[in-house]
Amino acid sequence: MVNIQQLDPSASPLDYYGWELRRQREAHGLTQHQLGEIIFCTGSLVGQIETTRKVPTREFSERVDAALGTDGLFSRLIGLVLRSQLPTWFQPYAAMESRATYISTFQAQVVYGLLQTRRYARALLAVDHPEKADEMVAARLERQRILERSEPPALWVVMSEAALLQEVGDREVMREQLAHLLAFRANPWVQIQVLPFAAGEHTGMMGSFNLLRFEDDPDLFYVESYDQGHMTANPPVIKERSVGYARLQATALSPEDSAALITRVMEERHGDPS
Template sequence: MTEPRQLDPYASPKTFYGAELRRLREAAGLTQSQLGERAFCSGTYVGQFETAVRRPQPDTSKLFDEILGTGEHLQRLCRLARENKYPDYFADAAELEQMATTISEYAPMLVPGLLQVETYTRAITRAALPLASEEEVEKLVRARMDRQYLLNQSTAPQLWAVLHETVLRVPMGGPTVMHEQLIHIAQLAHSHRIMVQVLPFTAAAHALLNGMASLMTFRDAPPVVYTESAGTGQLIDEPVMVERSQKSYDLVRAASLPPMASLDLIESVAEEYTTSCAPHMT
């Protein structure tokens, strides 16, 4: 179980939800474990909601309401608590990033968000939303930049990124932006803050052809995998699917260039961006 801690119920919708869930659970005479058993989850999971560690989930809130006889009270609070600066399909994954002990990313086309420089983020956001206002674009850019504080924490997760060679070769934002972006990735790797590999074009078919994947493991919770395509994303926690994704990731990592050779390629392509409009495909 998650030990109770003092929270200001009025600090945010998420803390209010947690305080209400605890109040209602205790009024029903249930422990966290007992409520979790009835809601098909662990007592620790219930405790994470009560202490505002995790955002409330719609399906779980519906079960809580049914078990506690509270109508749609927790479901309504859940809707408020889930309002977020990130797109709804990504918000849960963004929250889990902060709790992860390891993050293993595969990027087929774009630099992973945690590794992006601001100019790169702005370029791809503008490309994806050509009719958006400057204010909307800057809001999205700032949200992504804010995520990166994670890498500067003493409790930062171990981050392993496999980048398809396409990520290096397609000049998102132009040569200057790409040079800055690739040098940033190289610097993170040289400072031992991340591990990075490149999956070369010569690898041809591979196990993660369907798109990006981010696998996260935790100290006291089961692993999850997040997948994303244009305008949508999915957080998967079903054990069989997570295990399958992990095996696919291991195969892709094995097919990639070794870390030092990957760094050499990243730095070489970065240099090409300073001498030509775009590097040649290999």
């Protein structure tokens, strides 16, 4: 007799997703193998997702909705599931980031998460979490969906030149990532500036930080350490860091000159060997 794993749908978004997938599949009289054939995957994958051993993707969810006629149920659930894969200490910031109308970020070493490519993100995340890299990458890409909204937040990025020169993955990964940054030149809601090494000492030398603005709520300042994040709406902190950010913007290259530098680094440092 087959031992069917019992799930507690209240345990987590992932448990609820797996429980609901099994319930809907059985209601349609399908085996795991039969559903897999319909949505172009293996029955084993369906079983792993039903028992929470595998985190579903957005594509998988959309195919299940189409196959079972569930009116977008799993496509709605997947956002909750993927956000739950973010580090626990980071989830409060991600929730506020998704509500912000204006995001300002200074990045001292790496490309900001909302602008990372899949392969760049995976190379970063696999360093410390190789066993969870796929799930963490999916969660990071899910965060980026806020830039695809009909009314996306305005995003202003100031990044150190170090982020362009530090090789993440390999030269091909870096070239793809820098080309991705250049693609945002046509996006009116995203502005990217590079702070060159020639700028010398600056107000961001203590590390990366973010400022979030909202329609009705107070501004937030966010900074993180290795294993925790810190958010505050303390007015003196907001004032001090807002002035600091304005100074970074004034010191950095213009968006046009920044694009020229990104292009030069991409071609000279991360270009084809030939």
